[in-house]
Amino acid sequence: MNKTEKHIAVVGGTFDPIHGGHLRLGQGALGALHLDEVWFMPSGSNNYRSLTGLRAEKYHREAMVRLAIEGQDKFRFSDWECAQPGSTYTSKTFAQLNATFPEVVWYYVVGADTLNSLKYWEEPELICNSVILLVAGRQEQVSSDSLQQTAGALRERYGADIRFIPWNDYPISSTKVRRDHGTGSLEPGLVPPEVLDYMKRHHLYRPLQELSDRELLERAGAGPLEYECYERLTTLLTPRRVKHCLGVMHMAMLLADAYRNVPLEKARLAGLLHDCGRTENNAHNALAHAPAGARMAKQLFGVSDEEILSAIRWHTTGRPGMTELEKIVYVADYIEPFRSHMVNLDKARRIAYTDLNHAVSFMAENTFRYLESREEDIDPVTLEVMEYYKVQKEFL
Ligand SMILES: [Fe+2]
Ligand SMILES: [Fe+2]
Structure with missing residues (x-):
């Protein structure tokens, strides 16, 4: 590892809302590699559905991410995508990050499912050339023939650098948080308490x-x-x-x-x-x-x-x-x-x-x-x- 290099992993997503599974992804990356920082980067997409109130506004999504990672060593908030108007693409984001921070080696933390769908993303070649992909998955998932074949194809076709990090399923998704919060049946402990408090204070995920x-x-x-x-x-x-x-x-x-x-x-x-x-x-x-x-x-x-x-x-x-x-x-x-x-x-x-x-x-x-x-x-x-x-x- 070059001493002047910095190694930063990005955990991206809509974070609507951020929950314990996202934080565990960041911790998993930190545990697997000698990283300097993990950036939590909410996507810039403007949910048309926040008109109904059932999705959180971009500014609320950002605020919840900030709250969730506050005080956690090496975790950083990044508004790189949120601060830009309109939709953002992962490929462009990493191309820009590489150009702006040439001393940084970038890693992108994704779930095993994401690796399978990567070829359908905007400019997969650019993504593979700009970042090291850290794929989080359960042992049997990452060792499965189909995932290994996908990884092999991406390596061969785009020269992708793909590494696997151990991961246990987290028993909740943002979709389920939104739904269960709306019906008052959200299981305690899966969303950071500060985030849950924020959701309640601002009446998020309730119809306007x-x-x-x-x-x-x-x-x-x-x-x-x-x-x-x-x-x-x-x-x-x-x-x-x-x-x-x-x-x-x-x-x-x-x-x-x-x-x-x-x-x-x-x-x-x-x-x-x-x-x-x-x-x-x-x-x-x-x-x-x-x-x-x-x-x-x-x-x-x-x-x-x-x-x-x-x-x-x-x-x-x-x-x-x-x-x-x-x-x-x-x-x-x-x-x-x-x-x-x-x-x-x-x-x-x-x-x-x-x-x-x-x-x-x-x-x-x-x-x-x-x-x-x-x-x-x-x-x-x-x-x-x-x-x-x-x-x-x-x-x-
Ligand atoms: Fe008026
Ligand atoms: Fe009016």
Whole structure:
């Protein structure tokens, strides 16, 4: 072993949530080799299903991994994949890690099942050339003819360096944790207590539709400021409108989490307050409540952040040249999880996760067609937005 080299193993996955089996994989790697560090690296995938509440938001998945490995020698948290917008591929991740840390020898810890499916992954050759594969499996599993044949084929075809580490089955998977936690039948001891406590505090893996307003705020990690705003909102708006505000808060955070270009706190407050102007006075004037809301957010709710005020100001019509936060609130207003009757809602939700500018254009167009069909007033800005964002593409 070269003295200047560092040896680091990566344990990857969605960690939705992290459990004792993941930690045992890391410990298994440490026990089998002289490693300097083990990195726990949550994947960057943005679960479309976190719209329902049954999957954890990316920021919650990350927080749980941090909690699970806290204080454990040689275990490190890595946001390498999470910090990137859009989907990430293992092959690209390791190619980038090799380029960034040329002094590191990288190992990738996978289960025996993963080795069998590796040839179907994106660019398996690149993976095999970038890392040493540490395959964890039970003795009879790793010595089975089929797994040895798979390993042999990968070695021959791609020059893969594959090593096996002993492993005993762990009696739980993330899927089972989610399901058993939801039904209250989760066996104790299989998920680190800090993670379990976090799941409970934030009401993870429960349908959003079943959460009370308070629980929705707790899910979003709200602090005193948001609770105060919520209390005031309940005096101004109908309960249904308040629920919608909580839905936009949740959705705005999901989008900020996906694109990673706006702080979550800003998305949370802007989403929560976006309709604060939709009081009895403005209830029937769809266009007036946005500028009125921006004024109220400043004067009544004490918001001084111009970006947040501007996101509230433009959330109904949008405008050409919107800031990222403005786009996020505009889009979140359309697709928040409690919406069910918006035009082309499913398609709008899919687009929102892949291309924010396209989503703005798509939603402006739907709004335009809808208002046109009802012969209602259309703000000319809606048309401008539709055209402007057709040419602005931002692919993830
Ligand atoms: Fe509104
Ligand atoms: Fe709204």
